[in-house]
Amino acid sequence: MEPNGVNSAEKLEVLLVCEDPPQMLPALEKHFEVHVQLDAHISDALPAAAKHVCALVTGTLVGAGQRLINSLPDIEIIACTGGHVDRIDMAAARVRGIPVTNAPGISAPDVADLGLALILGVSRRLIESHHFVRDGRWPEGGMGFGRRVGGKKVGILGLGGIGRIIARRVHAFDMEVCYSGPGRKDDVSYPFFDDLSEMARHVDYLVVCCPESPQTRHLVDMPVLRALGPEGMLINIARGAIVDEAALIEALAQGIIAGAGLDVFEDEPHVPEALTAMDNVILQAHVGAFTTEAKLEMVDVTMNNLLNHFAGQPLPNPVG
Amino acid sequence: MKPEVLMIIAKTNPVQLEPAVEAEYTVHKLNQTEMADCESHIGEYKDRVRALITQTAPGADATLIGALSKLEIIACSGAHVDAIDLAAAEARNIPVTNTPGISYDDVGDYVMAQILATSRRFSEADRFVRSGRWHNEAMGFGHRVNNRKLGIVGLGPIGRVVAKRGRCFEMDVCYTDVKQIADVPYRYFDDLVEMAREVDFMAVTCKSGAATHHLIGAPVFEALGPTGVFVNISRGVVDDAALIKALGEGVIRGAGIDVFETSPHVPEELLRLDNVVLSPHVAGNTEEVTQAQSDLVMANLSAHFAGQPLLNLVEPGSH
Numbered sequence: 013m014e015p016n017g018v019n020s021a022e023k024l025e026v027l028l029v030c031e032d033p034p035q036m037l038p039a040l041e042k043h044f045e046v047h048v049q050l051d052a053h054i055s056d057a058l059p060a061a062a063k064h065v066c067a068l069v070t071g072t073l074v075g076a077g078q079r080l081i082n083s084l085p086d087i088e089i090i091a092c093t094g095g096h097v098d099r100i101d102m103a104a105a106r107v108r109g110i111p112v113t114n115a116p117g118i119s120a121p122d123v124a125d126l127g128l129a130l131i132l133g134v135s136r137r138l139i140e141s142h143h144f145v146r147d148g149r150w151p152e153g154g155m156g157f158g159r160r161v162g163g164k165k166v167g168i169l170g171l172g173g174i175g176r177i178i179a180r181r182v183h184a185f186d187m188e189v190c191y192s193g194p195g196r197k198d199d200v201s202y203p204f205f206d207d208l209s210e211m212a213r214h215v216d217y218l219v220v221c222c223p224e225s226p227q228t229r230h231l232v233d234m235p236v237l238r239a240l241g242p243e244g245m246l247i248n249i250a251r252g253a254i255v256d257e258a259a260l261i262e263a264l265a266q267g268i269i270a271g272a273g274l275d276v277f278e279d280e281p282h283v284p285e286a287l288t289a290m291d292n293v294i295l296q297a298h299v300g301a302f303t304t305e306a307k308l309e310m311v312d313v314t315m316n317n318l319l320n321h322f323a324g325q326p327l328p329n330p331v332g
Numbered sequence: 333m334k335p336e337v338l339m340i341i342a343k344t345n346p347v348q349l350e351p352a353v354e355a356e357y358t359v360h361k362l363n364q365t366e367m368a369d370c371e372s373h374i375g376e377y378k379d380r381v382r383a384l385i386t387q388t389a390p391g392a393d394a395t396l397i398g399a400l401s402k403l404e405i406i407a408c409s410g411a412h413v414d415a416i417d418l419a420a421a422e423a424r425n426i427p428v429t430n431t432p433g434i435s436y437d438d439v440g441d442y443v444m445a446q447i448l449a450t451s452r453r454f455s456e457a458d459r460f461v462r463s464g465r466w467h468n469e470a471m472g473f474g475h476r477v478n479n480r481k482l483g484i485v486g487l488g489p490i491g492r493v494v495a496k497r498g499r500c501f502e503m504d505v506c507y508t509d510v511k512q513i514a515d516v517p518y519r520y521f522d523d524l525v526e527m528a529r530e531v532d533f534m535a536v537t538c539k540s541g542a543a544t545h546h547l548i549g550a551p552v553f554e555a556l557g558p559t560g561v562f563v564n565i566s567r568g569v570v571d572d573a574a575l576i577k578a579l580g581e582g583v584i585r586g587a588g589i590d591v592f593e594t595s596p597h598v599p600e601e602l603l604r605l606d607n608v609v610l611s612p613h614v615a616g617n618t619e620e621v622t623q624a625q626s627d628l629v630m631a632n633l634s635a636h637f638a639g640q641p642l643l644n645l646v647e648p649g650s651h
Contacts, residue, residue: 031470121478125501129454132445136618141611142455146603150596150612154343160620162437184500185441281466288462295461297471299452305476 024322027052027062027084030071033307036093039315040069058083067091067318075099081110089113089321093314094301095120097331098223112331113317115310117173119301124177126300127249130273131166131182131217133294134245135159140291162186167215169208169232170222170250171197178219190214193222208232212239217247224251232256237263245271249300252278261286264293275300334358335637337383338374338400340367344387346622349409352630353385370396383407383633391415397426405429405636409629413646428646429632433489434624435616439565440493442615443535444501446563446588447482449609451475451533456606475559475585478502483531485524485548486538486566487513494535506531509538524548528555536564546571553578563588565615576601579608590615 023045028037029052040046047062052074068087070076072094078101081090090105095116105112133139136158144155166182168175171191179189179202190203192211197204205211208231212218218240222228232246232255240246246269248255257278263269264287271292277283280298287293301307317329337357339350342364353359360377362370367390374381379401386392388410394417397403403426408416411432421428449455452474460471482498484491484507495505495518506519508527513520521527524547528534534556538544548564549571556562562584564570572593578584579602586607592598595613602608628644635642 121502122476125448125477126452128501129445129448129452132441133449133454136442136445136614138445138449138609138611139455139458141614142609145598145610145612148603150598155612155614155617157617157619157622158614160438160618161441163620181500184497185444186437283461283466288464294454294458296454296457297461297466299457299471299474302471302473303452303476304473307473 024067025062025065026067026069026318027065027087028069029076029080030069030074030093032071032073033093033310035307035311036069036314039311040318043315043319052080067321069093069314069318070100072096072099075101076105077101078104081105081108089318089327091314091317092331093310094118096223098225102332106332111321111327113314113321113327113329114331115313115317116329118309118313119303119306120173121177122303122306123174123249123300124181126275126296127174127178127219127221127247128181130247130249130275130294130296131219131245132161134247134271134273134292135161139294164188164216165190165214166217166219167192167205167211168202169193169211169218169220169254170228171200171202172221172223174249175219175221176200178221187217194227209236209239212236212244213241215240216243217245220246220248220250220254222250222254224253228254230254230256232260234259234263234268237269240269242267242270244269245273247273249275252276252280257284264290335382336360336377336380337385337633338362338377338381340364340384340386340390340392342387342390344389344410346409346626348623348626349385349629352626353633356630356633357383364390367393367396371399374399383636385409385629385633386416388412389415391417393417394420397421397424405633405642407629407632407636408646409625418646418648422648427636427642429629429636429642429644430646431625431628432644434628435618435621436489436493438618438621439490439537439615440497442590442611443490443494443537443563443565443588444497446565446590446609446611447498447533447535447561448477450561450563450586450588450607451477455609475561477533480504480532481506481530482533482535483507483521483527484518485509485527485534485536485569486544487516487518488537488539490565491535491537492516494537503533525551525555528552528560529557531556532559533561533563536562536566536569538566538569540566540568544569548575550574550578553583556584558582558585560584561586561588565590567591568593572599579605 026044027047068090081104090112092114165188168191192205192208273294275296338360366373382404384406397420406428408430478501482503482505487507487509498505508521508524588609590611
């Protein structure tokens with residue numbers, strides 16, 4: 013689609029403030045004059061030329077604070093390249109009648125797949141195996157045994173889009189599923205636990221899939237980890253702040269839980285040395301959504317929202 | 333009086349087996365390393381032992397079987413009995429039992445884990461975080477697993493587990509085998525190279541043996557292509573030299589490898605590659621499998637001494 017004006021000599025101007033996905037910039041440049049300002053969310057120094065853009069393109073991590081939104085008097089749309097808009101000041105956008113769009117659900121299967129990789133990885137000691145071979149230790153003797161996933165219980169904290177995909181996947185591995193969250197879901201038959209500690213006591217794997225909010229901050233704390241117990245494993249593919257990382261480190265070091273698979277941390281990219289030195293953890297660099305295929309889809313959806321807006325068409329993915 | 337048994341002590345024994353055997357029987361032990369010269373170690377009890385408990389490796393040769401004059405049963409912990417001299421056992425009507433089929437799920441799970449790990453650059457990302465590189469750079473992208481095409485070489489019991497797991501990732505599953513299988517919904521290819529051309533992931537789960545020796549070589553890797561990922565848990569089926577060449581030259585994207593022709597020695601070239609996930613033949617190694625293995629060995633021995641039918645009799649001539 014080529015909206016009026018967009019393909020003429022005078023391209024509309026947009027401001028891009030996120031690096032993710034990297035394929036966004038070349039896609040935007042085909043239709044718009046693009047100003048790139050990757051520190052826009054922390055810096056007040058927005059160049060004058062960038063102030064008169066008509067669209068703001070941001071990502072889930074960068075978001076758009078009130079100050080950034082208000083320093084752009086001419087924006088007509090805020091397009092988020094990812095699903096979560098919790099770091100976009102929706103009130104500031106609403107006050108000015110600026111629509112916000114997102115690219116929802118695209119990477120949910122990818123994040124869920126990494127969750128499965130972590131469940132299987134910590135159970136079957138996948139990373140340890142790899143290093144065992146690479147470091148040449150195999151000729152000296154066999155490696156220790158991992159654990160079977162089949163027949164074990166998985167507790168999902170937050171049965172949203174990602175949580176549901178994980179539930180479906182682990183079910184095919186003959187694992188039992190239950191969940192906890194703000195309320196029971198009517199359309200699933202998995203057992204629901206009101207109380208997170210009670211669910212942790214019941215399961216072998218606690219998989220954190222819920223959004224970050226003041227209510228979920230440090231929701232997984234020492235009492236929950238104690239309930240998970242010495243055979244239990246924690247998987248976090250959501251946000252680092254949902255887990256009390258200091259308590260987790262203590263629980264892992266003291267055998268209060270057996271192991272952990274972590275894609276997210278409280279202070280990324282800083283990962284405590286206590287964690288990086290541990291054998292009973294698998295660490296990933298917040299790469300749940302990092303597949304080339306997901307990134308290309310995010311670009312397509314974001315472009316579609318922008319081009320529809322400037323063509324006066326209904327927005328495919330309006331938020332709020 | 334408890335029956336006397338001889339237990340071969342091997343590195344691969346399930347940890348649960350020795351105490352279980354000791355609780356039920358009067359146990360004599362022979363270390364795996366002493367087997368070559370067994371006659372000088374078993375003299376004291378060789379005419380009293382009624383059962384021999386051994387492992388897939390090292391099995392039991394004709395010398396050992398022949399030396400145990402009162403032997404009534406050979407219980408193998410493990411599915412494969414190729415290292416047991418079955419002819420020597422059969423000549424004396426000594427039944428051989430094994431522990432088949434207990435790790436199919438575990439091996440299937442491992443194949444899926446390797447598919448995920450290879451596509452999502454799992455091992456690389458773990459090193460990236462631990463080495464502190466995340467402070468200065470971003471981790472590159474992996475590749476999607478869900479919705480892609482998975483080709484299974486050999487739709488036996490393990491292949492079927494892989495197919496089931498693959499389906500839950502919304503993968504489009506197809507397979508090749510000696511002939512089409514009637515009761516499965518997956519697309520069949522009678523040509524391995526043609527299937528390789530079609531799929532994003534190829535998992536080798538077929539039986540080892542003369543018929544499949546080096547079944548997978550350069551033509552398969554070329555057909556799999558630069559976006560293809562290869563996973564192998566079957567011994568002897570893959571031409572390792574061709575695989576190493578394909579990985580090193582980017583003919584395929586990556587591989588998850590649990591078995592090697594030269595194991596436990598792994599070719600240097602593989603150790604240096606970033607696009608591989610390696611493991612020391614552990615696809616079937618879980619605590620649950622060793623427990624089940626130990627339980628089955630014990631159950632076969634109990635059945636024998638109680639005069640009951642054996643649970644896992646290896647049919648003479650079946651191997």
